[in-house]
Amino acid sequence: MDYLTENVAVNLKRIRQSKGMSLDQASEQTGVSKSMLSQIEKGTANPSLGVLGKITSGLRIEFQELIATPLVDSYLVTxxxxxxxxxxxxxxxxxxxxxxxxxxxxxxxxxxxxxxxxxxxxxxxxxxxxxxxxxxxxxxxxxxxxxxxxxxxxxxxxxxxxxxxxxxxxxxxxxxxxxxxxxx
Incomplete structure (x- = not known):
């Protein structure tokens, strides 16, 4: 997985959870299927710009929040x-x-x-x-x-x-x- 895919996966899950949203609720808000959101959070999907746009709009966040390097205390890279x-x-x-x-x-x-x-x-x-x-x-x-x-x-x-x-x-x-x- 490349670092951008990893960033989106970690950030999407963190943002969704911080808003107290289930995958079903996030799907309803964004218009992106629950399975696609789950795949993005696992880092197994490569979402298009259109899908990322739906996510940022539906969650009311800036695009940069989704792709930024996650703020974590430690991060291991292989x-x-x-x-x-x-x-x-x-x-x-x-x-x-x-x-x-x-x-x-x-x-x-x-x-x-x-x-x-x-x-x-x-x-x-x-x-x-x-x-x-x-x-x-x-x-x-x-x-x-x-x-x-x-x-x-x-x-x-x-x-x-x-x-x-x-x-x-x-x-x-x-x-x-x-x-x-x-x-x-």
Whole structure:
């Protein structure tokens, strides 16, 4: 399940319950079937914008309330359970674990690169910085015209205002956790 589907699932259930509504009552108010509402709350449905519009109108909430990251004390993410943000078969897979938001200036994602694989990332604008920690293998990162070899359990920081390249020159898959910071 991707993070947006998860957000809608958690928020819809929380909002419905905070209004003291059963699924039947929410269905009556929104014009969306009880089974569809249940599937959305379980994260097994991918509702159209029209359905989300009916929900926001019927529950009298702003669209942003439905898609915002839920306010929770803790939140566990297993990247393999998410839909990859980007992937190229035989090369790399990228998962966004915690997306960038207006109220949080950090984005956390994981990158897996297959042996011989390369992942090219465009620049992210001025005053952006990335921190990465290699969790498997050895990763080569090219930025600002220089290559840096980052070993297992090492951490690396670099400015991401221009194109940067992640490479796996080894024979085993390499992985890293990346923390992208916007410090405007």
């Amino acid at each position: 990247p393999e359970d998410l839909v990859p943000t980007k992937e190229l078969d035989g090369q790399y897979t990228v998962w966004t674990c915690f997306p960038y938001e207006d109220t949080r200036l950090v984005e956390i994602y994981r990158i897996d690169i297959e042996p011989g694989g390369t992942y090219v990332s465009g620049g992210h604008g001025e005053k952006t910085r990335e921190y990465l920690v290699v969790t498997d293998g050895v990763m080569t990162v090219e930025c600002n015209g220089k290559e840096h070899e980052i070993q297992l359990k090492q951490a690396f920081r670099f400015e991401t205002d221009q194109t940067h390249i992640y490479r796996n020159r080894g024979t085993e898959k390499t992985s890293c956790m990346c923390f992208f910071l916007d410090y405007h």
